[in-house]
Amino acid sequence: MHPILSDLRKLISYLVAWLLVGMLIAKFLALTGLASWSTALLFSLPVVVIYGFVASSAYYVCRSLPMTGRRLIPTVVLFCGASLFSGGIWLTLCLGWNNLATSLDWWSITFTPNSVSLLFSAGCGCYLISLLLHDGLIALDNIRNAELSAAKSRVLAREAELHMLRAQINPHFLFNSLNSISALTSIDTVAARAMTIALAQFFRQSLALSEQTTIALAKEIALCDSFLEVEKIRFGSKLQSEFNIEDQAQIALLPPMLLQPLIENAIKHGIRDLSDGGVIRLTGLVRDNWLHISIENPCDETPSSTIGNGLGLKNIKQRLMNVYGNQASIQWNKTDTSFSVEITLPLQLS
Template identity: 50%
Template sequence: MNPFLSNFRTVSLTYAVWLMTGCLLAAILVMTNICAWSNGLLFSIPTMLAFGVLSTSAYYVSRSLPMKKRHFFQVTGIFGGSAFLIGTIWLWLCYLWNKATWLFDENWAGIHFSQQMPIMLFIIGTLLFLLSILIYDVLHILDNMRQVERRQAASEVLAREAELQVLRTQINPHFLFNSLNSISALTTIDAAGARNMTIELAQFFRQTLALSEQQKIALTKEIALCNHFLSIEKIRFGKKLQVQMTIDAESESCLVPPMLLQPLLENAIKHGIRDLVDGGVIVVTSKVRDAWLYIALENPVDMDSKNLAQGTGTGLKNLQARLHSLYSGKSRVEYRTEADLFRIEITLPLELTPNSAT
């Protein structure tokens, strides 16, 4: 079955085109003084609609030769041969239909077939069939492009799902082990602290699993997840770890990828706060300007630390690749270290939650 004629709308549109082509053929017959309008329309419209049925075979002719495997002689032989055959069949249909209209024995029916008339009709039928093949070629190309786009979109969705699946397993094992060790140590000296840490750890993992199922979440939800993470880390590091969050109220309802900030906070602690004797303050800010969401994270670092020198930057590169995939290259991630301070700035296209958008 011809897939391009698989619904009533496309069939109607196709035969509307052939109807107009029939009117055009009638106009040619009238302008060349072959017949009057009534005779021309009675001859042209039924025969052209019949040709519309014949032209559907152009789909199979076009499909018989894939674009990449076409050669001049193949194209000439198959396309030319099929056009010759259809042109001949249509010429005979025209001849038989004209014979039938003469039976009406009326002035408005039938046209005179001159010696040039069969040649003209044959050429018209052949050229129209070749044009039909070309049109189906174009439709095939467009359909292939749409399929490629759909496959690409499906691949991107699968890649994002795989990425989120990896995120679930990428929570630093050291963070989990250290948290469990801290809980174990606290059970003997601070049972209430151990209980609080256990609750925060459970809440953190519960939210991590829930939010990672979504492609994008409100910034407030990401901040809430980060607060559970920081509550656990503050129990471990005590006063060494200080966090200052300045979240613009306008940015709270902005959509961001889940697990966007938590890995950055984890890196700030691992490569910054942990190596400083007096610890330091991690500063997180967000603001909305025009059609963009700006998020910045800043933390002190020990430039002489071996832990900092051993960092490979893989996490930041993965973050750039992830945002590039999600936002089609419209996002930006910039980071730098200066004056014992590491700063990362993220710029995302502004997207709001449905409730805030209304």
């Protein structure tokens, strides 16, 4: 349906605009001496209101030529033809309304050939302006629809991303945990029970947090704690962790489940291969309206057979790009004995 005629506020504004046009025409008639001011108003206002609805057909004329496939010559021919045809309708309305008023002795305006030509030109010009305005209105609607479509695409992409994350939590982690629980049931039932509770707590938290767009760093740290609690039962004293998070960084916002995969990588590609284990250090601080997060873990000088291909880090980098554009960054560095990841995000506080 027509976007103006289907909206009461827009319709009122549209009619007011045409009434202003009618007042301009009445002023022209009064200044040229063709009619008094009151007669000119009585003549022009009803005609422009009716013609306003005729001019609204410009919307459908513009829609008949989609902008994406529009060519210059057909567009000019169509717009000029429609303007001339509508100018004829406008002139017919004006002369017909004047003849009716003359026959009823309301008023009599004698139009000269020049004034008839001016009326016809005014009708053509008003319709052409209506075409251009409706063209602009359609262009704005297209932009708005494109933005809505892009927003929906981002939401769908986020939902797909979260589904992928839930699917990735991590079959290997789940299988290893279940195997550990199975082994512990015969040698340490207390540890098996503790690991079962910790595993359930981790999945409960991960599913709850993944439904949110952003979460406070403190909640992400709590999720990492739950994950480490499970892994520490598996690895024992071999796995240690140190978290150093500033107070302001605790309430900084970030996408959910951003750090947990990095903690998992630190265990899988670092701590697990070391006979003495090591410490995973996570630091969070705020500097100059930026949130800085670093994760560091020791690693073996000799890469194991399970060395990663960096796909997880690349996925996180792409995820940050989708959320923050070029404002966020992730960098990683490997030495012979350590691996570190640094993430920088624009500061957003909860």
